[in-house]
Amino acid sequence: MRLNELSDNDGATHRKKRVGRGIGSGKGKTGGRGVKGQKSRSGVSINGFEGGQMPIYMRLPKRGFNAPNAKTYQELSIANLNRALEAGKIDSKTDYDGAALVEAGVIRRVKDGVRLIGSGKVSKAVKLHVSGATKGAIAAVEAAKGTVNVLDEDTVYRGKGEKQDRSNKVSKADKKAAALAATPVEAPKAEKKAAAPKKAAAPKKAPAKKAAKADDAVSDYLEATQKFDADADNAVVTKIEKHLGASLKNKDAKYVSCSDETELETIVKGFMKKKMGIDDKVVAMEKVKAVCAEMKPVRMKNRVTFYYLLAKNEGKLGEF
Numbered sequence: 001m002r003l004n005e006l007s008d009n010d011g012a013t014h015r016k017k018r019v020g021r022g023i024g025s026g027k028g029k030t031g032g033r034g035v036k037g038q039k040s041r042s043g044v045s046i047n048g049f050e051g052g053q054m055p056i057y058m059r060l061p062k063r064g065f066n067a068p069n070a071k072t073y074q075e076l077s078i079a080n081l082n083r084a085l086e087a088g089k090i091d092s093k094t095d096y097d098g099a100a101l102v103e104a105g106v107i108r109r110v111k112d113g114v115r116l117i118g119s120g121k122v123s124k125a126v127k128l129h130v131s132g133a134t135k136g137a138i139a140a141v142e143a144a145k146g147t148v149n150v151l152d153e154d155t156v157y158r159g160k161g162e163k164q165d166r167s168n169k170v171s172k173a174d175k176k177a178a179a180l181a182a183t184p185v186e187a188p189k190a191e192k193k194a195a196a197p198k199k200a201a202a203p204k205k206a207p208a209k210k211a212a213k214a215d216d217a218v219s220d221y222l223e224a225t226q227k228f229d230a231d232a233d234n235a236v237v238t239k240i241e242k243h244l245g246a247s248l249k250n251k252d253a254k255y256v257s258c259s260d261e262t263e264l265e266t267i268v269k270g271f272m273k274k275k276m277g278i279d280d281k282v283v284a285m286e287k288v289k290a291v292c293a294e295m296k297p298v299r300m301k302n303r304v305t306f307y308y309l310l311a312k313n314e315g316k317l318g319e320f
Contacts, residue, residue, distance in 0.1 A: 076115065077117055105299045115130065221304040254302070
């Protein structure tokens with residue numbers, strides 16, 4: 001056999017399709033694409049178009065169900081848990097539930113509970129109270145002599161570290177039956193008339209005045225603020241808290257993200273301009289970033305403390 005006698009097997013190679021060579025080429029007019037225009041191009045989403053009339057996929061009735069009370073859980077992987085242990089954010093002496101994990105900076109929010117997922121190795125023992133966990137995750141924690149306490153499905157989070165058990169709910173029928181049993185049966189009208197003579201009506205008591213909220217109550221944000229200013233005044237911190245108002249109820253708005261430029265610009269346009277009176281955006285942004293640098297050791301930057309430091313640096317704490 002010689003080199004000029006070598007060749008591919010039958011069907012191994014194909015000649016290139018020659019288009020655009022006229023009608024007589026066999027691929028003329030449409031070049032093998034069937035039609036001209038839009039439908040001969042690639043990437044055109046025209047399937048299901050019916051000339052403008054209501055298409056069939058919109059005329060047909062929809063079927064299915066979306067659960068109105070569906071729960072969303074915050075996932076915590078074994079890898080992230082191990083990183084938090086090695087970084088010293090959590091230790092083996094404390095029991096950690098969803099709220100404690102948020103305070104430690106392991107997760108951002110609790111949602112409807114925490115689910116421990118994944119598998120691997122955990123370097124230290126840890127005690128966890130979670131809403132759910134996979135078999136691999138439980139095995140990884142127990143291999144490091146830790147414990148995973150899986151809460152009941154009817155246990156839901158309510159507030160900071162508080163849990164409410166809904167497993168022993170009382171039905172409406174049971175409530176109604178209990179109310180009827182506790183209601184005394186009224187005597188007939190004739191027996192009421194023959195009853196003992198009426199007693200003199202006791203003088204009505206004046207309605208008790210609502211207890212005014214103590215002005216000297218310690219703010220929940222005072223301790224966090226005193227970490228940066230030991231002489232922080234509780235009255236000023238409380239006034240800043242009232243200034244922020246209902247926004248502190250939102251978990252995302254409760255903290256300041258210095259890595260989010262949009263949020264920093266909002267602080268410049270709002271608090272720095274309207275409350276501090278700084279119109280120069282560049283100067284205001286430098287002052288905001290200076291407070292970010294000051295609070296850098298803290299991962300979750302409290303908004304009340306952040307605004308306190310801004311006002312302190314401007315010498316305008318007295319305006320609150």
